[in-house]
Amino acid sequence: MKRILVTGALGQIGTELVLKLRDIYGEGNVVASDIKRKDCPKIVESGPFEIVDVVQAHQIADAAKKYDVDMIIHLAALLSAVGEANPAKAWKINMGGLFNTLEVARELKCSVFTPSSIGAFGNSTPKDNTPQDTIQRPDTMYGVTKVAGELLCDYYFHKYGVDTKGVRFPGLISYETLPGGGTTDYAVHIYYGAVKDRRYTCYIKKGTYMDMMYMPDALNAVVTLCEADPSKLIHRNAFNISAMSFAPEHIYNEIKKNIPEFEMDYDVDPVRQRIAESWPNSLDDSAARAEWGWKPHYDLTSMTKDMLKKLNEKLK
Numbered sequence: 001m002k003r004i005l006v007t008g009a010l011g012q013i014g015t016e017l018v019l020k021l022r023d024i025y026g027e028g029n030v031v032a033s034d035i036k037r038k039d040c041p042k043i044v045e046s047g048p049f050e051i052v053d054v055v056q057a058h059q060i061a062d063a064a065k066k067y068d069v070d071m072i073i074h075l076a077a078l079l080s081a082v083g084e085a086n087p088a089k090a091w092k093i094n095m096g097g098l099f100n101t102l103e104v105a106r107e108l109k110c111s112v113f114t115p116s117s118i119g120a121f122g123n124s125t126p127k128d129n130t131p132q133d134t135i136q137r138p139d140t141m142y143g144v145t146k147v148a149g150e151l152l153c154d155y156y157f158h159k160y161g162v163d164t165k166g167v168r169f170p171g172l173i174s175y176e177t178l179p180g181g182g183t184t185d186y187a188v189h190i191y192y193g194a195v196k197d198r199r200y201t202c203y204i205k206k207g208t209y210m211d212m213m214y215m216p217d218a219l220n221a222v223v224t225l226c227e228a229d230p231s232k233l234i235h236r237n238a239f240n241i242s243a244m245s246f247a248p249e250h251i252y253n254e255i256k257k258n259i260p261e262f263e264m265d266y267d268v269d270p271v272r273q274r275i276a277e278s279w280p281n282s283l284d285d286s287a288a289r290a291e292w293g294w295k296p297h298y299d300l301t302s303m304t305k306d307m308l309k310k311l312n313e314k315l316k
Helices: 014-025 059-064 080-086 087-107 141-160 183-196 214-229 246-260 270-278 286-292 301-316
Strands: 006-007 030-034 049-051 071-074 111-113 168-169 171-172 199-202 210-214 244-246 262-265
Touching: 006 059, 014 030, 014 214, 030 246, 049 059, 059 087, 059 111, 071 087, 071 214, 080 087, 080 111, 080 141, 080 183, 080 270, 087 111, 087 141, 111 214, 171 183, 171 214, 183 199, 183 210, 183 246, 183 301, 199 246, 210 214, 210 301, 214 286, 244 246, 244 301, 246 262, 246 301
Parallel strands: 006 030, 006 071, 030 049, 071 111, 171 210, 199 262
Antiparallel strands: 210 244
16 A cells, blocks of 8 residues: 655645545545645645645655655646746755655655656757657756756666656646646636636737646546556656647637637737747657556547536536
8 A cells, every 4th residue: 555745735736636646545645745734625634734845855754754655746846937937946946845855765765756847848849749758958947947857856766766757747727726827827717717707818829839638637647657567667757648739729719619708818928928939839648658558538628528517616
């Protein structure tokens, strides 16, 4: 039976992943942690919860020892747009937190899952069907920390034998928890705008393609990779995973099929637009499919129907 510590557990991914893991492994075997206790009773009251600041290595170690964990899922990080507003803080949290996590895992013989991102790519990367192994020259601090994080996880596996695994997440779309300052956040906010106001002002320019994924597929990817046979993994860290690629007008058109009165205009944010244009249009995820059986279940049409249904229930 796995005993898992999740850092950054009250963020967009963590709030749903913790519940899924507790359902699989038991409530007492999944320890949620974050830098402060937010008003999120379904996480902090449904199982163990600890205050953990990941830049303080001893706090990670204390929580891991207290619950005798054998896996750390490290989610604590600043996202792309927030990271550009404070690059020094992004480096401190994203790299310092990962280094501390890997050191604790080395000392306590834990495995580690930590996500990378499409932000690890840059303008010099092939835009369409971006290969698993390709040039990575991001021009954001977030992207720099993701590339360095991929390499650091590889280093700890090869030098110390730490069982490290990870995926490159595309933009993630969820009805449960709002995202925290990423470039792809518009793809969540557009649904909220459609349901609440019947309109949305998009900060990403028409025609800007980005890879996206519905949260249920993202959660399945984490669990499937964590359970995968390590001996069959060639890449281990930072597998490309993909589900759909679209531009803002495509998601608008899909919503319009369900909410005919929905309207969208544009007010482009130059910072997030620049970041978006440096990222791939679509990813080649054949390595993940071959090495651990990755397969998404949602496309834009099925995701939109489910998002609108769930948000109508949530916001009514």
